[in-house]
Amino acid sequence: MAELGFSNVSKQFDGAPALQGIDATIRSGEFVALLGPSGCGKTTLLRLTAGFDQPTAGEIRLDDQVVAGHGRFVAPEAREIGIVFQSYALWPHKSVFANVAYPLEVRGVPRAARRARVAEALALTGLTAYGDRMPAQLSGGQRQRVALARCLVFEPRAVLLDEPLANLDLALRASMQEVFSMFHRRTGATMVYVTHDQGEALALADRVAVMESGKIRQFAAPEVLYREPADCFVAGFVGDGAVVSARLTGKTRGECMVLDVLGQEVRARSRTATPTHVSIRPEAITLSDSAMLRARVTNCTYLGGRFRLSLDAAGETLVAFSSCRAAIGEGVGMSIDDVWAFHDPDHEVRVTGMPSYA
């Protein structure tokens, strides 16, 4: 178990930036997900951590040891960081047992101890019966487990997983998610889990780092990401709902400020005095016929237990939940309350009734 630290880490490929100014600390024993669209630099960050590539600038620390940066570079084989590849990267010429035993063989663990530890790792991943098989004779899910067993058998200081479920079908994904959770509980290992699937990230991780174009946009617990997104990208990428621009009214109500959203005065939680946008989650919208704000239903889908309505209100598309079906084109009234307001760095603050200022 170890803490991973990144200070101002940047990586360029032939001049094209893949990572820019990454600052983050992953605490010992924490399960962190790197979430972001394809091409945002998740794999690059993982490979820098494992030591397969060197950062262009910045520093990476493993506990208090600098493993990359300031002219120092610790080779991957000396970092004791396990990695599970998207392609599994099982060695096709070694049996399942030999694949899992290899890390111990490299460390010169005596034969008897090796057998015991491999058996333990195989048992933990439910592979006891498959020790003699060759990787080619396994299904995708089983290969994934072998890769995991190979990684946990040498008790690495951190475990990195690169989109481990991307090649599996839906049913297997759910069961493998449980395997990862169980693995994390049992070993208490520091884990960094790369995915582009927010469901996976929010379900598994203690904290999620949302990435976009080589930068970490927000690094927080799943519920914080959902309730208090830091900017338009995070608000739109994580969870359901809408992002709508807002104007300052200068009023407050209790702890909250009051903003002008879609021409209505709406109570908003915030950490900034100068918000530009609000994130309106479906829970923040109450449908009622008497409400002032009118909207038109543009879509209605059944989610099981409730309906999800897409609403067009003053040119913005909002999302609300409803207990009964609505016809498309139908007009409804709604009220908005308790939204999250934030300052998006790419936008200017606007104030009701006054010319906008920067």
Place this chain on the structure above:
Amino acid sequence: MSVASTRHGGSRSLDRLLPFVLLPVALVALGPVTRLLLEGVGFGDGFTTTHLSTVLSRPSTGTALKHSLVTAGGGTLLSILIGGAFAFLVALTNIRGKAALVFCLMIPMMIPPQITALAWMQMAGPSSTLLKILGLAPPLGSPQPLHSAGGIILLLGIQHASLVFLTLRAGLRMIPADLVEAARMSGAGSLRVWAQIVLPLSMPSLIAGGAMAFVTALGNFGIPAMLGIPAQYDTLPTLIYQRLVGMGPSVLPEVAVLALLIGVVAIIGVLFGRYVLARRGFGLAGLSAQPLSLLLGKARLPVEIALWVFIFVILALPLTALLATSLLPAYGVALTLESATFEAWREVLLHQPVTRRAYGNSLFLALSAAAILLVISLPLAWLMERRGSWASRALDALIDLPYALPGVVLSIACILTFLNLPFTDLTLYGTIWIILMAYLARFFVVMLRPIQASIAQLDPAMEEAAASVGAGLGRRLRDIVLPLAAPSAAAGAILVFLTAVNELTVSALLWSSGTETLGVVIYNLEDSGETVMASALAMSIVLLIVLLMGLVQAGAKQFPKGVIPWQS
């Protein structure tokens, strides 16, 4: 962590040390050729062009050059005819038994040229055992018809047909099937499709294959030596050989110029072939989903019969003639069931010290070359694929040179380089080591390319996974890369062995008493009239070669595409 740190230190230093294999490889592979280039401008005794002008203005030089161009050119045309016909029929039509046909067409390429020449000589001419059995032999004293430019052209054409075949077939596989289907939909018949669609599209491959056959024919020594020297018909390689054998190392500066001359012609051929190939793909993106398959209909059986008869004539007949001669009690005697004897075989394989020594030398050279190249090529190929640098890329581009250049050129280059080892009084000339050095230089690509191909196919994550669990570079190479590249490495090693064990051109110029190779002894036996023993020795080598080829073929499924030359 402390244990890990020391291991890490070791592997980092290996990572730093590994690039240094580039240096000896570059020296061994490219040093001699560079040395030869310098010789041309009078390296050693001041820069001068006198050698160049005297040798080039001598009439024998012009004649030999003309003969080289005529025989290589004629042979190439014949190769294009044979190889082209086979490639079109095998790649495009529904004839049966393609694998067997291709295997048989490839055997002439693997059989050393002097054995081919010997076998054909046993088939034609007044002393042909076969013709005597049939009562068709021309009267004694009439000339051997193969001792002529025509004979050389015929055998060169057959020997190198497979080169055209392989290049053309590779090209044909790139023609998308839908192009042909579109033509058929427009109502074109098989022959029309071939003439108007397939032939124009495959022309660059055909020309490139021809260029390759030309360069190889130009450097061929065994065939013009066996067929041309008795008829005083000299090509550049045989001229160089006769000069050097007749006068010794004193004529080195002279023959260096001849070697450069043939080297220049060869390089022009190589570059021309590469240029045509590079321009080949006018929009023929990738492999077609399903291969072309033109139905031959009623013509199929006659075509199949014709192909097999052809194979019979170029392969089975000469080898049968060779076998028949090897069973004679004495050359010129008629072969009957009673007179047939294994005496020559016994003599050659068990008694004659020269042939036994030659077997020993050739096996030693071939095994050492294969083993040394195997050991060097694995890290080298890994370095080229995973840690590309300008140095490794330059070496990658130039390492073809010693193989592509005619063997005599490399031999002269090696003599120049190793006659006086730099900075010492030692010489390798006259020892077996000079032959080994030349083999190492010449066969490097044969070993390197298959290993490179299999490492390129390896998912880098395989090695990264090993690194992440703590394996240093040395361990990764041993535990992961080596086992996974082993089948290709084995194929490469067998190919090196196969090519080296019956090599003649290089060793013909580098041997001395005691370091004879098999190729040299066959030539010398025939040259001194011991045709029966030469035939027995040659036949034993053919058996060895076919056995080894079969071995490689049997393991074919293990190798990545393109490792086995006759499979592509």
